[in-house]
Amino acid sequence: MTAVDALIWLATVAAPLGGLAALLLGTQRLYGRRRFVVGTALLGAIAFVPALLLEGFLQRWQGLDKVAGTLDAVTLIYLFVVVAPLEQGLKVAAVAPMARLRTVDEPFDGLVYAAAAALGFVSAHNAMYLWGRPLSSIDVVRAALAVPAHLFFASLWGYALGRERKRPLGGRRFNAAWLAAMLLNGAYDYIVFACRPVALFIAAPMLLGVGFVTFLAARDLLRRSASPHSSQRRERRFLPHISPPSLGTMREALRRTERPLMLSWIAFGALVTVGVMTTTLALAVALGHRFGVDFAAVDRGDASTAAAAPLLLLVAAAIAAFPFAGYLVARASSTGSVLEPAASAALAILGSLVLLGLAAPVAVVFATALAPIAFSLACAGAWIGTTR
Known part of the structure; x- marks a missing residue:
């Protein structure tokens, strides 16, 4: 390992520790539980050791390699059935002592402890992943993306931990959040490690979408603090100058209004969504051919911008269809709720996943990773349509 490689290794390991330091500054001002947060981060780093040993044993035993860049069903099953549940389960185990000691006094504590465990885990992950190998740009990008990903x-199940303080581990909300985190973890690992390097471009919008959900979850937990005045003060310190709709407002928009559920508009809206998505994809292909974009570069596995350009163009076109379709369905149905447009978007996404599963099963992983973003954008478009 050269001096430059050593500096890069140190930076990737120190990045999660910097995030932990920022977390400590915030939690010290808010709750004064520095030792609990540090202890959880240390447990998170220690929790990576059994994950490393077990994954290494299974990879040697079965000849698996999650960073081989091969698109096969065995690697897919290994990542979703072994790696993702193991990693998320060990992070929960790192938080379990604090939950059992009843140190989760405030709603925001659950998110803090989950974040501390994740930062400790990913710091150890990056240290072992990059140690002793000639570093490439792909390895560095993978290590950098691992920090916000973990x-x-x-934070998804950390939010549930803060909401269910009386039953912190094993509640219905916690189990659902943990399952969602596990599935996203498996999809992320498959996209970033098992696929070709060009697939890294898909991980960025996926992380942005999950990051926005984490932001909304943090705002919601801050609002649930014991004192309204302290809640407002905490929110200004942690999340200043940004005021998107809260999770409560979004849940209210998804509830049924006085009008009965319009099943016909759900079915029609799904067809509209598919039609708009087909149109945007066709326009993207036409635009790509107009400017000489080589769409066959994706199949050839080129690791250059020649393969990244068509992939980004198609992904952007598919995602851009959902807010526009949600807006159209909301305006056409004249409903005061986002429920019908959201259900139609979910139906269109489900249909797309089924068709992709029949045509190209590997593509289902990519579509699953982008599905939450598409659904959120459809709801946002419908929100605008209902308020105009």
Whole structure:
């Protein structure tokens, strides 16, 4: 390992520790539980050791390699059935002592402890992943993306931990959040490690979407603090100058209004969504051919911008269809709720996943990773349509 490689290794290991330091500054001002947060981060780092040993044993035993860049069903099953549940389960185990000691006094504590465990885990992960190998740009990007990925995925069940303080581990909300984090973790690992390097471009919008959900979850937990005045003060310190709709407002928009559920508009809206998505994809292909974009570069596995350009163009076109379709369905149905447009978007996404599963099963992983973003954008478009 050269001096430059050593500096890069140190930076990737120190990045999660920097995030932990920022977390400590915030938690010290808010709750004064520095030792608990540090202890959880240390447990998170220690929890990576059994994951490393077990994954290494299974990879040697079965000849698996999750970073081989091969698109096969065995690697897919290994990542979803072994790696993702193991990593998320060990992070929960790192938080379990604090939950059992009843140190989760405030709603925001659950998110703090989950984030601390994730940052400790990913710091150890990056240290072992990059140690002793000639570093390439792909390895560095993978290590850099791992920091927000582990943080955001753990924050999903950390939010549930803060909401269910009386039954912190094993509640219905916690189990659902942990399952979602596990599935996203498996999809992320498959996209970033098992696929070709060009697939890294898909991980960025996926992490942005999960990060936005984490942001909304943090705002919601801050609002649930014991004192309204302290809640407002905490929110200003942690999340200043940004005021998107809260999770409560979004849940209210998804509830049924006085009008009965319009099943016909759900079915029609799904067809509209598919039609708009087909149109945007066709326009993207036409635009790509107009400017000489080589779509066959994706199949050839080129690791250059020649393969990244068509992939980004198609992904952007598919995602851009959902807010526009949600807006159209909301305006056409004249409903005061986002429920019908959201259900139609979910139906269109489900249909797309089924068709992709029949045509190209590997593509289902990519579609699953982008599905939450598409659904959120459809709801946002419908929100605009209902308020105009």
